[in-house]
Amino acid sequence: DPRTNLRSALNNWDFWTLLPEALHQVTVVMSDRGIPASYRTMNGYGSHTFSMINAQNERFWVKFHFKTQQGIKNLTDEEAEAIIGKCRESHQRDLYEHIEKGDFPRWTLSIQVMPELDAEKVPFHPFDLTKVWPHKDYPLIEVGVMELNRNPENYFAEVEQAAFNPANIVPGIGFSPDKMLQGRLFSYGDAQRYRLGVNHHLIPVNRARCPFHSYHRDGAMRVDGNYGSTLGYEPNGFGQWQEQPEFREPPLKISGDADHWNFREDDADYYTQPGNLFRIMPPDEQERLFANTARAMGDIPKEIKLRHIRHCLKADPKYGAGVAQALGIPLSDVSDA
Secondary structure: OOOOOOOOHOOOOOHOOOOHHHHHHHHHHHHHHHHEEEHOOOOEEEEOOOEEEOOOOEEEEEEEEEEEEOOOEEEOHHHHHHHHOOOOOOOHHHHHHHOOOOOOOEEEEEEEEEEEEHOOOOOOOOOOOOOOOOOOOOOOHHHHHHHEEOOOOOOHHHHHOOOOOOOOOOOEEEEEOOOOHHHHHHEEEHHHHHHHHHHHHOOOOOOOOOOOOOOOOOOOOOOOOOOOOOOOOOOOEEEEEEEEEEHHOOOOOOOOOOOOOOHHHHOOOOHHHHHHHHHHHHHHHHHHHHHHHHHHOOOHHHHHHHHHHHHHHHOHHHHHHHHHHHHHOHHHHHHHH
């Protein structure tokens, strides 16, 4: 809250319930998945849609998934309260101690792959961050394993100074019309330049592990020789710093007018995927979803609670009825509101 600086359930739920596309993520957060037992026992998702370019220079849309090999384990609110009362850094401690004793956590890296033209045919917006791709249509393809097998020797040097940026890609991986990704491609690099300096890519934890050519010169804290006397422009007649056209992406077809973009005109189905998620939960997890939602809402105004119940009813009647019952609100109040 801007006045109290306290977390505000009212602000959270007022915002979420005015954005029906948030219902899928709200359902995740309020379910058992909302509090992982540790970093080791949770999955990771790229969430955004990226692209891959094959050897024939054909584009495919992709999503990245990291599935834990330790198994999913979550905490109830009561279990989390007991843990945080003893150790505020329980997740970090758990990860550090398991790596330190050689019990290295691993995640299976898989991708979903969508042919480029499928994006125009699927019944959902494939570049919408609030949507998932059905696995039955685009199954996971296993491509590798990520293993964490060393703890930082110095936390500040190797973690606090790390500068992640989705704009840093290798040849063969590209971007997509995902609006949120487009914003992050700009904002992450800008934030790192402000936080760590214009030459943050020379800090050891961020430095490239192989030689590369770049026109990036000068700036504060340039400590690597600044490319010496090599030319700083291209094209030039000396064969230096030549482009590599083989890494050029295929053209991306676009259509429509350049105008203010209203995403609601592209997609108005906010309830199918939250309903599908609710229906795969066993009954006991559904009950915890209802209870967690009611507890998180607390004493916020009834109108906001009614707003959320209406969204849940559209996703699945049992979802809405369960939340209403947990909140002590008769369904007749919902339909009359």
